[in-house]
Amino acid sequence: xTGIMVRTEDLGVSxxxxxxxxxISIAVNEGSFIGILGPNGCGKTTLLRALSRIIDPAVGTxxxxxxxxxxxxxxxxxxxxxxxxxxxxxxxxxxxxxxxQMGRHPYLGRLSSMDEEDYAAYRHAMDLTNTAYLAxxxxxxxxGGERQRVLIARALAQTPRVLLLDEPTSHLDxxxxxxxxxxxxxxxxxxxxxxxxxxxxxAAYFCDTIVLMExxxxxAVGAPAAVITDLNIRTVFGVDMIVxxxxxxxxxxxxxxxxxxxxxxxxxxxxxxxxxxxxxxxLYALRSAGHEVTAGVLSANxxxxxxxxxxxxxxxRELPFAPISPASLKEYSALLDVSDAVVVTGMPVGPGxxxxxxxxxxxxxxxxxxLSPGEAGTADQDYTGGEATSLFEGLLNRGAVQAGSVPELVxxxxxxxxxxx
Amino acid sequence: MHARTWxxxxxxGIFLLLSIVLTTAIGASGFSLLDLDTAxxxxxxxxxxxxxxxxxxxxxxxxAVAGTAMQGLFKNSMxxxxxxxxxxxxxxxxxxxxxxxxxSFLPVFAFVGATASTVLVYIISRRNGRVAVETxxxxxxxxxxxxxxxxxxxxxxxxxxxxxxxxxxxxxFWNISWNDVWLGLLILPGCLVLLLYxxxxxxxxxxxxxxxxxxxxxxxxxxxxxxxxSFITGIAVSVAGSIGFxxxxxxxxxxxxxxxxxxxxxxxxxxxxAALLMWADTLVRILPTEIPVGIxxxxxxxxxxxxxxxxxxxx
Numbered sequence: 001x002t003g004i005m006v007r008t009e010d011l012g013v014s015x016x017x018x019x020x021x022x023x024i025s026i027a028v029n030e031g032s033f034i035g036i037l038g039p040n041g042c043g044k045t046t047l048l049r050a051l052s053r054i055i056d057p058a059v060g061t062x063x064x065x066x067x068x069x070x071x072x073x074x075x076x077x078x079x080x081x082x083x084x085x086x087x088x089x090x091x092x093x094x095x096x097x098x099x100x101q102m103g104r105h106p107y108l109g110r111l112s113s114m115d116e117e118d119y120a121a122y123r124h125a126m127d128l129t130n131t132a133y134l135a136x137x138x139x140x141x142x143x144g145g146e147r148q149r150v151l152i153a154r155a156l157a158q159t160p161r162v163l164l165l166d167e168p169t170s171h172l173d174x175x176x177x178x179x180x181x182x183x184x185x186x187x188x189x190x191x192x193x194x195x196x197x198x199x200x201x202x203a204a205y206f207c208d209t210i211v212l213m214e215x216x217x218x219x220a221v222g223a224p225a226a227v228i229t230d231l232n233i234r235t236v237f238g239v240d241m242i243v244x245x246x247x248x249x250x251x252x253x254x255x256x257x258x259x260x261x262x263x264x265x266x267x268x269x270x271x272x273x274x275x276x277x278x279x280x281x282x283l284y285a286l287r288s289a290g291h292e293v294t295a296g297v298l299s300a301n302x303x304x305x306x307x308x309x310x311x312x313x314x315x316x317r318e319l320p321f322a323p324i325s326p327a328s329l330k331e332y333s334a335l336l337d338v339s340d341a342v343v344v345t346g347m348p349v350g351p352g353x354x355x356x357x358x359x360x361x362x363x364x365x366x367x368x369x370x371l372s373p374g375e376a377g378t379a380d381q382d383y384t385g386g387e388a389t390s391l392f393e394g395l396l397n398r399g400a401v402q403a404g405s406v407p408e409l410v411x412x413x414x415x416x417x418x419x420x421x
Numbered sequence: 422m423h424a425r426t427w428x429x430x431x432x433x434g435i436f437l438l439l440s441i442v443l444t445t446a447i448g449a450s451g452f453s454l455l456d457l458d459t460a461x462x463x464x465x466x467x468x469x470x471x472x473x474x475x476x477x478x479x480x481x482x483x484x485a486v487a488g489t490a491m492q493g494l495f496k497n498s499m500x501x502x503x504x505x506x507x508x509x510x511x512x513x514x515x516x517x518x519x520x521x522x523x524x525s526f527l528p529v530f531a532f533v534g535a536t537a538s539t540v541l542v543y544i545i546s547r548r549n550g551r552v553a554v555e556t557x558x559x560x561x562x563x564x565x566x567x568x569x570x571x572x573x574x575x576x577x578x579x580x581x582x583x584x585x586x587x588x589x590x591x592x593x594f595w596n597i598s599w600n601d602v603w604l605g606l607l608i609l610p611g612c613l614v615l616l617l618y619x620x621x622x623x624x625x626x627x628x629x630x631x632x633x634x635x636x637x638x639x640x641x642x643x644x645x646x647x648x649x650x651s652f653i654t655g656i657a658v659s660v661a662g663s664i665g666f667x668x669x670x671x672x673x674x675x676x677x678x679x680x681x682x683x684x685x686x687x688x689x690x691x692x693x694x695a696a697l698l699m700w701a702d703t704l705v706r707i708l709p710t711e712i713p714v715g716i717x718x719x720x721x722x723x724x725x726x727x728x729x730x731x732x733x734x735x736x
Contacts, residue, residue, distance in 0.1 A: 049630075052633070052634060053633065054630050054633055054634075073636075073638070074633060074636050074637060074638045074639075075636040075637075075638075076636075077636065078634065078635055078636025079636070081634075082634065083634040085628075085630055085631060085634070088627065088628055088631055089628070090627055090628070091496045091497065091498070091626070092496075092498075092626055092627075092676065092681035093676075093680060093681055094623075094627070094680070094681050094682070095680075098623075098682060099627070102623065102624050102627070102635055103635065105620060105621075105624055105635045105636055105637070106635060106636030108620065110617050110618075110620075111617070154635075155634070158635070
């Protein structure tokens with residue numbers, strides 16, 4: 001049975017006349033991993049500072065393990081609660097070992113020195129954080145990432161029941177980020193962890209509960225999937241993000257949307273024949289270059305179709321796994337007639353989409369670019385028993401232009417547009 | 422790397438004991454001790470030189486330890502025991518005593534002036550029950566300037582007493598009696614208290630928020646450190662005037678030698694400061710004309726300070 005380990009009730013904090021935290025009420029279950037997210041200046045760090053008694057609340061209370069935080073002595077609190085600050089600028093040349101040993105400070109009397117238990121605790125902390133090899137190095141002479149791990153080791157040396165972390169992996173490489181967060185995750189449920197996160201995806205993966213903050217208040221609390229939504233991210237961070245479900249973890253993850261910008265005046269009308277994910281880069285690059293882009297015919301479950309939809313590109317689509325219907329083919333043919341250029345990617349070709357290539361042969365004088373790093377329509381992408389390959393060769397023989405890369409294609413189209421003007 | 426062992430403080434301790442004997446034996450009386458009768462030698466050694474040597478020892482030790490504590494608290498190796506107005510307060514007290522009471526109760530005046538100015542700086546800096554060390558530093562500068570204005574005014578109006586004030590300001594041991602040594606002995610318990618807080622000082626020298634996370638009552642620690650340091654400095658100033666640079670340089674050099682751990686640093690600085698001031702005073706004594714020892718410490722201290730500044734900015 002787990003109880004509430006950390007609780008704030010109607011917590012408010014002010015710096016001078018500015019209220020930096022307003023009506024914060026959270027209850028953190030013992031042994032859980034809570035992530036705090038929010039834009040810069042929303043009060044994330046201040047909340048941690050209030051929880052660790054660096055600053056006193058203007059109103060409301062903070063309760064740790066059932067007791068008001070003000071009721072603890074600093075020393076008692078430090079045996080229950082460990083904290084890793086975002087940044088520590090150490091002036092003096094302490095060794096890493098000396099810094100980690102300071103984690104035992106709350107356990108030591110003024111005249112006593114460390115006993116076996118203290119040695120075991122700090123050495124275990126150094127082993128966990130992979131800092132033992134740094135023991136004799138100076139804290140002033142190690143890298144930012146190493147220093148961050150040392151500070152985590154110091155907090156673990158306190159053998160706390162609650163661990164507060166302020167962007168614990170902000171100075172680390174991605175491999176160390178995941179390593180450290182896995183270690184911290186592994187501390188639960190013995191330790192209750194509350195951490196400010198910079199990276200939404202890491203928080204979504206590692207945390208049980210997300211607290212989303214906005215301008216000194218809580219905007220949303222709940223499981224990652226409930227809190228990390230397009231709408232919440234747009235409201236709180238003011239940016240459009242694409243929220244998807246991670247294919248391996250089932251947790252939400254986000255990627256920036258990167259608006260390709262508006263269509264320029266007198267654009268080229270470019271149609272892209274693609275499929276199986278081969279068109280995404282081309283579609284985005286052409287739209288960013290300001291062209292009026294269309295795509296198809298594509299199966300509705302093709303990832304290129306999703307890309308086109310996301311970019312606001314008109315797609316001629318067919319039902320999943322269905323062959324191209326006469327209606328779609330007619331629409332496609334009409335589109336080819338008005339296009340200034342057609343781009344064909346090195347897509348896989350099978351019975352379902354071979355008609356896209358066949359139809360190109362019916363439009364004489366059409367400017368066609370074949371986008372492929374090597375030979376157009378290589379055999380390993382041909383699932384039609386050779387027909388696709390011969391169709392590609394036919395296009396080349398009738399003047400289709402080969403483009404080796406997307407940037408090369410964009411350049412050629414830019415030249416074309418300049419010639420038109 | 423630092424040689425983080427007790428070797429340095431132990432060597433310093435042996436050197437200090439030797440120094441007591443040597444500096445007591447060296448003097449400028451102009452006679453060889455062997456030519457004088459026993460009574461005179463005894464008088465010279467035990468009533469003139471020994472109290473002077475011991476006073477230099479105590480004052481040097483006190484200033485170095487107080488400087489160590491201030492550098493730890495301010496996380497700045499450029500801090501010294503006078504940084505929060507102690508010396509200007511002490512000087513004003515001494516000047517008042519010299520001008521208005523013909524120098525009587527001078528140590529009392531100096532001590533009260535020194536500690537009162539520290540308390541004043543602390544009260545000015547205190548806000549909502551907390552004191553920011555940056556504010557403490559700036560208030561110290563402001564109060565020092567304010568008190569110095571009074572001091573300058575008194576010196577300007579002092580007339581015949583000016584020379585006496587000047588001599589006191591530069592600091593020295595020219596007129597030391599056993600009474601000054603007894604007074605100076607109060608420095609030792611002060612140093613002992615700071616030594617008891619050595620581990621807290623380690624933690625606080627990392628940073629205040631870190632120290633709170635590690636269970637240190639930082640505001641309480643500031644009061645303890647400021648109170649004890651200004652007590653030590655107040656005693657030192659009332660015995661020997663405001664002698665400069667001992668409290669700045671000793672902790673800095675010792676930190677290079679033994680590392681920043683205050684459990685080693687405090688005893689090392691204590692003995693090094695003591696030896697340094699004893700030898701500086703000995704140098705002063707054997708010069709043809711006796712000059713205030715503060716001139717010697719500043720003469721060697723200031724270039725060293727500049728060296729520290731330049732080697733700091735290089736990194």
